[in-house]
Amino acid sequence: MPVSTSKRDHIIHSALTLFAERGFDATTIPMIAKDANVGAGTIYRYFENKEVLVNTLFQHYVALFTDTLEKDYPQERSIREQFHHLFQGMVRFTNEQEHALYFIKTHNAAYFLDETSRESFERLLMILHNFIDEGKKKKQIRDLPSKALIAIIFGGFLELFQRIRAGEIEESGELLTGVEESCWDAVRHH
Amino acid sequence: MPVSTSKRDHIIHSALTLFAERGFDATTIPMIAKDANVGAGTIYRYFENKEVLVNTLFQHYVALFTDTLEKDYPQERSIREQFHHLFQGMVRFTNEQEHALYFIKTHNAAYFLDETSRESFERLLMILHNFIDEGKKKKQIRDLPSKALIAIIFGGFLELFQRIRAGEIEESGELLTGVEESCWDAVRHH
Amino acid sequence: MPVSTSKRDHIIHSALTLFAERGFDATTIPMIAKDANVGAGTIYRYFENKEVLVNTLFQHYVALFTDTLEKDYPQERSIREQFHHLFQGMVRFTNEQEHALYFIKTHNAAYFLDETSRESFERLLMILHNFIDEGKKKKQIRDLPSKALIAIIFGGFLELFQRIRAGEIEESGELLTGVEESCWDAVRHH
Amino acid sequence: MPVSTSKRDHIIHSALTLFAERGFDATTIPMIAKDANVGAGTIYRYFENKEVLVNTLFQHYVALFTDTLEKDYPQERSIREQFHHLFQGMVRFTNEQEHALYFIKTHNAAYFLDETSRESFERLLMILHNFIDEGKKKKQIRDLPSKALIAIIFGGFLELFQRIRAGEIEESGELLTGVEESCWDAVRHH
DNA sequence: AATGAATGAGAATTCATTCAT
């Protein structure tokens, strides 16, 4: 554990892990405190309350994910290349932030998310939306509702990585290439 | 139908709805009791405690879903027809048991599920597994780990129906045909 | 302890005593629960939270006190007789509700009182106000601001009874007659 | 004046104001620190803990009040003149130490006061006691228990000044003259 | 000396569960 890692970072990291593993409601403040090696009261020095904590966390990781997808986005390249970029971004994000994507997956419709959190998630979906829409305009993506296509690839991808994380499937370059092809076939125009 | 069975059914139905809408931990016994129009104590006549309730529920609906998929399974028909049967089963189940599939989706990895529940879920996945394996043997399904393919179509499908249920996407025959084709393209051998 | 005394009554009685003895902020819910011989959670079946409890209590006892003062009020008799009625009412209320008047005294300006509580206290003061105003009109009460006169006799009276309650002064008919005369001399026109 | 004394004074002043406005239990150490413009830890350099702080404060202001009443006490003059001196002292003290008298009023029976604080308060009352006793001996004060008479004028006076401080009554020379006359009439022999 | 971040004991409140009716 590097010296520079602040208590706030420890708290965020522990909260992310526990929320991903047990869910918001089943995670108690003492659990987070113990895992982060801080006093329970310390958490309240950094976050007004548990809901603020989960919203801060959600927005933080959604923004990180959004950044990952937007970074070096090949706007001028082919749809297929854009798809590859997005897929690679998901893979990279999952590997860099072990629990973040699963946390986002399991909490994006939760009752305790505030307006800002919902908006940040919308912005994330917007990236996929724009990609889908452009692909449909170019007749390279199926003519199905964009939200349906997003649901299929996003849902499929998240489920897959949950299984990988759970150790049920072994991650490999070959697997990822195959899965990317599979997802692409799900959305591309035939 | 004896009165007592009816009460039990009310409890199961209310619990399913609330667990699907709010999640297990955010749903209280008094909430379920009120929705089911019974006294809180009555729930304990039918279920030993809240965990037994959620496990019973989980096993019940997973079994129902399993039955739906297995009923009239066209073992002797083509892989594509088998896929159609499974897809239709998912659609039918979703329409018949409004909250059941979403409940299963959001709770299948929960910390409070017991061995029996996990096994029942495994049996459900086994149906998909067998289908995938047979398809792979016949070179009609992609050569990817079965679990990966299951994750992709199951995850994608569940996410899609969650969006439909949320009113974000309108269900129609056309949509379903398109989505089925999309999912099939994701898994079929190219 | 009579069988008819409900748990709610026990809670009210214990809360009144403790609030009067220690003040609202220094009284904990477990203290009240223990004194009332109920579980801490039971208090929340009857009162939404601690603030609702103290406001309910305040309004209840202010209303009781108001009733005591208004009952058989000799509107048609002399100002002196009206004063006697009010004084007797205070004495009677103090004796019947050991801690109520002291609780009212120490909490009537508290930050946690809601609008209704403040209004109920205003209505109580209004009785004294009306008496003072009529007396001033008849030139039988000093020409000082009514609020000042109320403060003097109310403040003086409450302080006196606090000392009696504390056992520092012994209550007797003679004492009360003397004190009444003293208070009357403080407000009557000379 | 050394800097440290100044800090201590700031703390005392802020604590007095807050204790008077919100009460001891509803006032937190960080609140006092913020109001006094010092760090929370600094308070503990001057006062061992919160109870020591409030007791120090109490004794300090009771002593100040006592001094005000004793200063130039006209022992050789008439009872009426002695009464005037005391009354004037109360008025002066109230004007000089805005919150002190109210703080004393609301905290003099508190559960957290130590022996020394109680004794200092007793000494304050002793001044009034001696006055009353001498007046009774000279047949110029009513023949009522001294404690009762003290309660009446002290209680009445404090209540009055609380109302003035709250802005409900406007202070004026005329008012004070009238009130003094009223209080005197309450205690003098008739 | 001064600070304020950190702490954990203790407060208010919730809720699964029990049990007398």
Place this chain on the structure above:
DNA sequence: CATGAATGAATTCTCATTCAT
């Protein structure tokens, strides 16, 4: 059987106090 009042363990959150800087 059915109920819901009652409970207390567990949860969120606060704040007096400590201590490294």
